[in-house]
Amino acid sequence: ETVLTQSPGTLSLSQGQRATLSCRASQFVTSNHLAWYQQRPGQAPRLLIYGASIRATGIPDRFSGSGSGTDFTLIINRLEPEDFAEYYCQQYGNSPWTFGQGTRVEI
């Protein structure tokens, strides 16, 4: 299966700063089928990005995704208080679909 490794494990930043999250796949992710999710404490995950770079409906443009092949990045510009959460990448190019272990963005 495709193993996704996210880095860093924890990102400590301040409101207004930029967060750069990395997701590296153990093998090529077909058709850039890579998604990002946000999970706030006590809540279900929420889709942010799919197709590596396409923002989901209602997601602010301060969230952007990029990358291809095995290396993908999520950037959050101008961190807002509600952005401090756990973030997961997920690939759906290779079966079985798999998630990264998560990156926590904390104040």
Place this chain on the structure above:
Amino acid sequence: QVQLQESGPGLVKPLETLSVTCSVSGGSVRSISYYWSWIRQPPGKGLEWIGYIDYNGNANYNPSLKSRVTMSADTSKNQLSLTLSSVTAADTAVYYCTRDPVMCADGRCFVGYFDPWGQGTLVTVSS
């Protein structure tokens, strides 16, 4: 706007069968535009895709759980069901159901991201 609502037993004894239901409102489980997945998350840990069921009732399971998992859809109730047999403490988790959009481009269709998610139901395996 589709909403997903999971329900489950809360507590299951080791070696018994876990059963969780997902009620879908604002959309149909028979829609050809979507598949439906189950995903779980042990307390304080990451996410694991369990499998999906499509609009024809065909299922695809994660090989890690395939021998113990069954997914089904009740179109009359617009509900999805997940059963997991011979459970152990390692199966303790929040179980989520999700809708998986079918996307088509250039004559090819694919599925695999999850939007939206239900709020999840915690199932604890303990004697």
